[in-house]
Amino acid sequence: MNDKRVVLVTGGMGGLGEMICTKMADAGYRVATTYSPSNQSHGDWVAQMEKRGYRILAVPCDVADFDSCAEAAAAVRDRLGDIDILVNNAGITRDVTFKKMEKTSWDAVMRTNLDSLFNMTKQVCDAMSERGWGRIINVSSVNGSKGAFGQTNYSAAKAGVHGFTKALALEVARRGVTVNTISPGYIGTKMVTAIPADILDSKILPQIPVGRLGKPEEVAGLIIYLASDEAAFVTGANIAINGGQHMQ
Numbered sequence: 001m002n003d004k005r006v007v008l009v010t011g012g013m014g015g016l017g018e019m020i021c022t023k024m025a026d027a028g029y030r031v032a033t034t035y036s037p038s039n040q041s042h043g044d045w046v047a048q049m050e051k052r053g054y055r056i057l058a059v060p061c062d063v064a065d066f067d068s069c070a071e072a073a074a075a076v077r078d079r080l081g082d083i084d085i086l087v088n089n090a091g092i093t094r095d096v097t098f099k100k101m102e103k104t105s106w107d108a109v110m111r112t113n114l115d116s117l118f119n120m121t122k123q124v125c126d127a128m129s130e131r132g133w134g135r136i137i138n139v140s141s142v143n144g145s146k147g148a149f150g151q152t153n154y155s156a157a158k159a160g161v162h163g164f165t166k167a168l169a170l171e172v173a174r175r176g177v178t179v180n181t182i183s184p185g186y187i188g189t190k191m192v193t194a195i196p197a198d199i200l201d202s203k204i205l206p207q208i209p210v211g212r213l214g215k216p217e218e219v220a221g222l223i224i225y226l227a228s229d230e231a232a233f234v235t236g237a238n239i240a241i242n243g244g245q246h247m248q
Ligand code: CAA
Pocket: 093, 095, 096, 097, 098, 100, 140, 141, 142, 143, 148, 149, 150, 151, 154, 184, 185, 186, 187, 191, 192, 195, 196, 199, 203, 204
């Protein structure tokens, strides 16, 4: 069945998104991803992927912009067919304490991390319901539930992700479409390694019971499960994958 299903992963060039793309391709899905229109190296990325044996369709998209999402989704449908699985993964940080936070940093994070869910899900959700099968997987964060120093914008957006998940899950539950949130903790990607090393070592790692950063492949494995037929009874859930940090 997988080889007939199409997955669109937003923000798949690098970090968690790239691992999700390659693991989904390994599992037999046809995979598309979006890249930011300002990303000049998208061609190199596609070529590198091809060298590694992955044929991943890459389409330009500003997930903060509704029309751009409409164009990207149409391009995926034209090339690969109907989108069966949407992974709303694209996200940014603009970390700074609230005292110093500019309105532009607030807006950028809310638009990219939260408005994007409306913008992209709107492109696929009705068609999934009509076909009677679909998977919408929204990537939130442990910081959406516990908050994080320097992340009033990001924590607010990521908390909003799960409200969206639960409300939409109710609306489409009878239509074979599941909607779930995953909430990763600190995963060893550029977003996390960009945190000042002393802060990571002294403030963050001690909060992770497992005692290490997560691995992108550990998160991708969870997404593969949620995308499967076996996960049909999981909906409106917020699955923690954070080495136990949510208990701290
Ligand atoms: N807990 C307690 N205190 C902290 C802290 C923390 N987590 N982080 C920073 N502080 C302290 C600093 O040590 C500093 O203390 P002093 O004044 O005593 O020296 C003070 O708070 C901050 O002072 P600054 O003026 O430097 O603050 P700033 O406005 O420039 O912001 C910061 C600094 C951006 C918050 C920086 O500390 C930082 O990057 N922190 C990490 C934020 C974080 O966890 N981001 C997560 C990114 S990964 C991600 O988001 C993925 C995911 O989903 C998990």
